[in-house]
Amino acid sequence: MGLFDFLKSKNKKNKQEIETDSFFEDMKKQMELLKNEEGTELEELPNGKGEFGFSADNPIPLSSIPASREYLEKLVYIKPGSSQYSWKRVGSTRSNIVNSPVDIYSLLDTEPKVVKTIYIWPYNKIDSKKAPDGFGLMDI
Template sequence: MGLFDFFKSKSRKTKDEIDSDSFFEEMKKQMELLRDEEGTELEELPNGEGEFGLSPNNPIPFSSIPDSREYLGRLVYIKPGSSQYSWERAGSLQNKILKTPVDQYNLLDLDSNVVKTIYIWTYNKVNSKKAPEGFGLMDL
């Protein structure tokens, strides 16, 4: 290292990288505020209405989208004669018990027919380990 190398600037972030970092930090803060406001330490929402996970008013609670996707990968539809299936996110919607949106996922058979619809909420403080009626969870 030369004498003047010490004074060279360290790796600087571009304006886009700074804006991106700021954006993600702000999003993280917003998610924490939403979790503090509506999130629980429970695996099922105490004010849920309808069948757990099968009603938009009683979604399966998670603390993040990646955690919900991992759960969906472990979820098994227990139905005699059922074959392979895949998941497809159908969108998000509002419901009558939460301020934040609920995600809707369709269970599709090999012919892309919707077999069941699952509802997930990703603003909780903990991840649910419960499965909706008619489903099970594989161990990893």
């Protein structure tokens, strides 16, 4: 600590904090741009192809990555004899119906073995309340 450090403003951010803030602001702007270009206010994308939620060409439309996590926490497997499961993001893929990436999540049982693969598109204007076949959404 220098002799005159008390004169420095305590609100000054270092270069790394400024760059991080700038990065997150840029990401936020990019997300809003994608939502405005392709996002809808529908529970399911109107041009979806394949089984809802189980196809990259008919992903679950949600409004953000945090909304994806919340959705997955509420998702329950309703088939008889089903056990608890966890989920893991395994990457992203391209789709024939939207220009932005579609996220891929594996639903894993307790062994862990993949139960299902779910596709989520986190650039919609609203969060879908629709669940893929064989699943429900619980209220938390």
